[in-house]
Amino acid sequence: MAVSAKPPERAQGKDGEKDFHTLSGEPVRELYTPEDLPEGIGGAQDPIGRPGAYPFTRGIYESMYRGRLWTMRQFAGFGTSEETNERFRYLLDHGQTGLSTAFDMPSLMGHDSDHARSLGEVGREGVAVDTLDDMQTLFGGIDLGDVSVSMTINAPAAIMLAFYVAAAEAGTGAAGPVPPERLSGTIQADILKEYIAQKEWCFPIDPAMRLCGDMIEWCTQRMPRWHPISISGYHIREAGSTAQQELAFTLKDGLTYVEQAVQRGLDVDDFAPRLSFFFNAQIDFFEEIAKYRAARRIWARELKESFGAKSPRSWQMRFHTQTAGVSLTAQQPLNNIVRTTVEALAGVLGGTQSLHTNSYDEALALPTEEAVTIALRTQQVIAHETGVASTVDPLGGSYFVEALTDEMEQRSYEYFAKIDELGGMVEAVKRNYPQREIADAAFTLQLQIDAAERVVVGVNRYVAEDEQPIPTLRIDPTLERKQLDRLQAARAKRDGAAVEAVLAALREDAAHPRRNLMEPLLACARAHASEGEIIESLQQVFGDYTETPVF
Numbered sequence: 001m002a003v004s005a006k007p008p009e010r011a012q013g014k015d016g017e018k019d020f021h022t023l024s025g026e027p028v029r030e031l032y033t034p035e036d037l038p039e040g041i042g043g044a045q046d047p048i049g050r051p052g053a054y055p056f057t058r059g060i061y062e063s064m065y066r067g068r069l070w071t072m073r074q075f076a077g078f079g080t081s082e083e084t085n086e087r088f089r090y091l092l093d094h095g096q097t098g099l100s101t102a103f104d105m106p107s108l109m110g111h112d113s114d115h116a117r118s119l120g121e122v123g124r125e126g127v128a129v130d131t132l133d134d135m136q137t138l139f140g141g142i143d144l145g146d147v148s149v150s151m152t153i154n155a156p157a158a159i160m161l162a163f164y165v166a167a168a169e170a171g172t173g174a175a176g177p178v179p180p181e182r183l184s185g186t187i188q189a190d191i192l193k194e195y196i197a198q199k200e201w202c203f204p205i206d207p208a209m210r211l212c213g214d215m216i217e218w219c220t221q222r223m224p225r226w227h228p229i230s231i232s233g234y235h236i237r238e239a240g241s242t243a244q245q246e247l248a249f250t251l252k253d254g255l256t257y258v259e260q261a262v263q264r265g266l267d268v269d270d271f272a273p274r275l276s277f278f279f280n281a282q283i284d285f286f287e288e289i290a291k292y293r294a295a296r297r298i299w300a301r302e303l304k305e306s307f308g309a310k311s312p313r314s315w316q317m318r319f320h321t322q323t324a325g326v327s328l329t330a331q332q333p334l335n336n337i338v339r340t341t342v343e344a345l346a347g348v349l350g351g352t353q354s355l356h357t358n359s360y361d362e363a364l365a366l367p368t369e370e371a372v373t374i375a376l377r378t379q380q381v382i383a384h385e386t387g388v389a390s391t392v393d394p395l396g397g398s399y400f401v402e403a404l405t406d407e408m409e410q411r412s413y414e415y416f417a418k419i420d421e422l423g424g425m426v427e428a429v430k431r432n433y434p435q436r437e438i439a440d441a442a443f444t445l446q447l448q449i450d451a452a453e454r455v456v457v458g459v460n461r462y463v464a465e466d467e468q469p470i471p472t473l474r475i476d477p478t479l480e481r482k483q484l485d486r487l488q489a490a491r492a493k494r495d496g497a498a499v500e501a502v503l504a505a506l507r508e509d510a511a512h513p514r515r516n517l518m519e520p521l522l523a524c525a526r527a528h529a530s531e532g533e534i535i536e537s538l539q540q541v542f543g544d545y546t547e548t549p550v551f
Contacts, residue, residue, distance in 0.1 A: 022243070022284050022286075022287040022404075023242075023243065023282055023283065023284035023287060023445075023454075024242035024243045024244055024245075024284070024287060024441075025242065025444070026244075026287070026404075026407065032398075032399035032400040032403055033399055034399060036399050036400075036402070036403040037399060037402050037403065038402060038403075038405075038406045048396060048397070048402065050062075051063075051064055051392045051393055054300055054304070054312065054315055055296070055297045055300040055301055055315075056296040056297065056300050056315065056316055056317065057293050057294075057296055057297045057396075057405065058293070058351075058392065058393040058396045059296075059351040059392055059393050060296065060316040060317065060318065060351070060353075062392075063392065064351065064389075064392040064393070065348075065383075065388075065389035065392075066389065066390065066391070066392065069383050069389060070348065070352055070353055070354055070355050070383075071097050071098040071148065071353065071354035071355070072095070072096050072097050072098070072354070072355060072376060072379045072380070072383075073096070073097070073098035073099070073100045073148075073150060073320065073354045073355065073356055074091055074096055074100060074356055074357070074372060074375065074376055075100040075101075075102050075152065075322070075356050076088060076091060076099070076100065076101070076102060076372070077101050077102030077103060077104070077126040077127035078102075078104075078123055078124070078125070078126060078127060078366050078473075078475055079123040079127065079128070079475060079476070079479040079483075080123055080127070080128055080134075080137075080479055080482055080483050080486065081127055081128070081129065081134045081135070081137035081138035081140075082137060083123075083127075083479065084101075084127040084138055085137060085138055085139070085140055085141070085142075087372075088138075088139075088142065089141070089142075090369065090372075091372070091376070092142075092147075094373060094376060095376065095380060096376060097148075098147065098148040098149070098150065098185075098354060099142075099147055099148070099149045099150065099185075100149075100150040100151075100152065100356060101126075101127065101138070101149065101150065101151045101152065101153075102125070102126035102127065102152060103126040103127055103128075103129060103151070103152065103153050103160075104121060104122060104123050104124060104125055104126040104127060104128045105118075105121045105124070105125055105126070106118035106121055106122060106128065107126065107127070107128060107129050107130075107153065107156070107160075107531065108126070108153055108154070108155070108156070108200045109155070109200055109202070110155055110156045110159075110202040110531060110532065110535035111531075111532050111535075112130050112487060112530050112531060112532030112533070113128050113130050113480070113483045113484055113487050114484050114487055114488075115532055120480075122479070122480040122483050122484070123475060123479045123480060123483060124475050125366065128483045129160065129163065129531065130483070130486070130487045130490070130530045130531055130532070131163075131487065131490045131528055131529075131530050131531070132163050132166050132167060132170075132525050132526070132528050133486070133490045133528065134163075134486065134490075135160075135163040135164055135166070135167040136167045136170060136172055138167075139167060139168075139172040139173070140172050140173070141172070141173055142172060142173050143173040143175040143178075144167075144168045144172060144173060144175075144178045144183060145168075145175055145178040145182045145183070146175065148184045148185045148186075149164070149183075149184075149185035149186075150185055150186045150187075150188075150230070150320070150354075151164065151185070151186070151187045151188065152188045153187065153188060153189075154188050154189055154190055154191055154193070154194050154198070154200060154201075155191060155194060155200055155201045155202040155203070155208065156202060156531055156534075156535060157187050157188060157189035157191075157211075157212075157215065158189070158211045158214060158215050158517065158518065158521055159521055159524075159525070159531050159534050159535070160187065160531075161187050161189075161215060161228075161518075161521075162518065162521040162522045162524065162525040163525050163531075164183075164187075165180050165183070165223075165522060165525075166522060166525040166526050168180070168183055180222045180223045180226075181222070181223065181224060181225070182225065183223060183225060183226055184225040184226060185226060185227070186226070186227035186230045186276055186320070187215075187226075187227070187228065187229070187230070188229070188230045188232055188278065189212055189215055189228060189229045189230070190212075190229060190230060190231050190232045190253060190278075191205075191208040191209060191211070191212055192205075192209075192253040192256065192257075192425060192426070192429060193231070193232045193233075193235055193236060193250070193253060194208075194235075195429045195435075195547070196236060196239075196249060196253075196429055196434045196435055196438070197235045197236045197238070197239035197241075197435075197438060198235040198238075198239070199547070201545050202535050202538070202539065202544070202545075203538065203539065203542040203543065203544065203545060204542060204543055204544070204545045205426060205429065205430060205545070206426075207510075207538075207541075207542035207543075208542075208545075209260060209426065210513065210517075211517065212229060212257060212260070213257075213260050213261060213264055214516045214517050214518050215228045215229065215518065216228045216229060216257065216260075216261050216266070216271055216275075217261065217264055217266060217271075217516055217518075218516055218518035218519075219271075219274065220266060220270050220271040220274070224274075226274065227274050227275065227276040227318075228271075228274060228275075229257060229275060229276075230276050230277065230278045230320065231250055231251075231253050231254040231257065231275065231276070231277045231278065232250065232277070232278040233246040233247065233249070233250030233277070233278065233279045233280060234278050234279060234280045234322055236249050236250060236280075236434075236438065237279075237280035237282060237324065237326070238280065238324070238325055238326045239438050239442065240326075240438055240439070240441055240442020240443075240445065240446075241437070241438045241441055241442070242441045243282065243284070243287050243288065243291045243408065244408060244411035244412065244415070245415070245434070245437055245438060245441060246279070246280060246291070247291050247294060247295055247298075247408060247411075247412050248411065248412040248414075248415035248416065248419075249415070249425075249434050249438075250277065250279070250295075251295065251298055251299060251302075251412060251416075252415070252416060252419055252425045253425060254275065254277065254299070255302055255306075255425075256424065256425040256426065257275070258272065258275070258303070258307055259307075262307065268303070268307045268308065268309045268314060269309055269310055269311040269313075269314050272303055272307075272309055272311075272313075272314035273311065273313040273314055273316070276318045276319060276320065276353075277295070277299075277317055277318065277319035277320070278319060278320045278321075278322070279291070279292065279295070279319050279320075279321050279322075279347075279352075280321075280322065280324050281321050281322065281323045281324060281343035281344065281346050281347040281350075282324045282326075282327060282343065283324065283327045283339055283342060283343060285342055285345070285346050286346075286400060286401055286404060287404060287408075288343070288346040288347070288350060289346050289349050289350040289395060289401060289404075290401055290404035290405040290407075290408050291350070291408055292319070292321075292347075292350030292351055292352065293350065293351070293401070293405045293408075294405045294406075294408035294409040294412065295317055295319070296316075296317045296351070297405075297409060298409060298412055298413075299315070299317040300315040300316070300317070303315050318353045319352055319353060320352065320353065320354040320355070320356070321344075321347035321350070321352040321354070321355050321356070322355075322356040322357075322358070323339070323340045323343035323344055323347070323356070323357050323358045324339075324343055324358075325358055325362060325363075327339050327343065328340075328358060328360070328362055328363040329363055329456065329458055329459055330363040330364055331458040331459050331463070331464065331467065332457070332458035332464055332467065333360050333361055333363060333364065333470055334360055334470075335360075335457055335458050336358070336359075336360040336361075336362075336363065337360045337374060337378070340357050340358050340359075340360070340375065340378060341357075341378050341382070343357075344357045344378055344379060344382060345382055345386075345388065348382055348383075348388055348389070349388060349393075349394065349395055351393065355379055357375040357376065357378045357379050358375060359371035359372050359374065359375045360374065360375070361470060361472055361473075364470070364472050365472035365473050365474070366473045366475065367473060368471065368472065368473045418433070419433070419434075432548060487530065490528055490530070491528075491530070493528075494527065494528040495527070498527045499524075499527050499528065499529045499533070501527075502520070502523045502524045502527045502529060503524060503529055503533060503534070503537045505520055505523065506520040506521065506523075506524055506534065506537055506538065507537050507538070507540055507541055510537075510538055510541040510542065511541050521534065
């Protein structure tokens with residue numbers, strides 16, 4: 001394989017020196033010294049502190065991975081619920097310690113598989129879930145009282161949670177029925193992030209925020225082991241944001257959800273310990289570690305000082321990390337194993353509670369079993385062979401890391417101030433402020449890559465002249481027909497009058513803004529109403545949403 005290795009020069013700084021920056025564009029000095037450390041380090045008011053102690057810069061647990069390794073939670077889902085159930089079992093058999101569910105595009109958008117817009121997309125990038133029957137099959141043979149489950153879905157999150165609770169109640173494994181109180185895991189449900197970055201929505205912003213609040217309130221009362229929202233910076237970063245924008249916008253989203261729940265009359269200490277976060281691990285190693293450390297410190301301060309949380313568990317930021325999909329390249333895809341390893345190591349050294357490592361072929365297709373296994377083995381090698389889990393926060397006190405952490409924190413508060421000037425995060429999103437900031441950052445980075453100012457190995461340097469394709473996973477197109485048949489069968493065997501009754505009751509409750517919609521949604525799930533039918537019923541009350549273009 002011929003390789004072109006002509007090295008384009010980086011932009012020059014003063015006196016002919018190279019100009020070094022982080023991936024986010026922050027300048028990097030040649031040397032960092034004790035003078036770069038935050039004021040007060042090592043003293044009684046040390047801003048770094050100790051692991052397990054406020055402000056948790058060094059980690060939320062005193063012993064961190066010496067006491068318990070992070071959860072290895074690989075994202076999986078494709079085809080129908082049968083195929084994904086097989087992949088779940090495969091991952092559990094190979095040492096995975098938690099399940100993470102990827103839904104297909106129709107499910108993410110609130111469409112049934114037989115909707116006109118679903119054609120060609122059913123089961124293609126995740127699992128198709130239309131009804132309670134699908135959810136029961138998805139977790140068939142798995143004890144949901146024993147396994148922690150994550151579901152990455154946002155606009156229809158309350159519906160999928162209702163399906164999941166109803167499936168657990170009916171029983172999906174050898175252990176039999178599992179009540180909501182015993183279920184553990186996370187559903188993403190971060191709707192603000194959707195309007196900012198991922199662009200998957202079903203309703204206007206205000207009623208969508210209401211559904212998030214309903215979930216937080218209901219889970220606080222009924223699901224004490226469940227995280228009702230995973231505030232997600234991952235997709236903000238995948239859309240092209242800088243590390244600072246990912247941090248600031250994600251934290252401000254989270255603080256907005258806290259504010260909404262408090263306004264409902266909930267005690268912050270009753271729900272804050274069950275809020276979790278989801279961050280990206282990009283390729284700029286030290287910048288990512290600093291991002292996680294700053295995130296913990298800011299969250300602890302804001303929950304304690306701004307919201308008056310008294311429990312240390314409310315101050316602790318728990319987060320899942322996924323390596324950066326946007327960093328993967330279709331060119332020379334085996335290089336992605338190296339990228340993923342570096343990014344995963346940053347997540348671990350940054351103190352993540354769970355981790356997904358991307359497969360090397362994901363720039364081309366859903367991953368093969370071989371690629372998935374390598375991705376999981378990457379985590380296992382880091383955990384058991386490198387020694388990074390032997391001590392807590394081994395980079396703590398590094399002049400460079402502490403200076404970056406401090407700078408990251410300052411940038412976040414600058415963004416907070418701007419968002420507050422606009423009237424808060426909901427209003428800022430309606431006015432397209434974060435969307436515009438991300439678009440500008442993405443454009444700037446792409447210009448740098450196109451000009452080879454930012455090197456991407458195999459793309460703009462060390463390019464292969466005669467690269468051979470690798471085997472990729474092909475989704476059988478007959479699976480779409482199989483899912484349509486499943487949906488028709490589910491509709492045929494249910495009580496149609498009962499379905500119409502629960503959908504009418506849902507619309508009635510939705511028309512009253514102070515009624516919590518989780519119980520009506522559970523009634524719809526138990527009656528085997530489909531996701532699309534539930535969404536369309538709610539849209540009759542809430543309306544739908546069209547984004548204002550950003551230029």
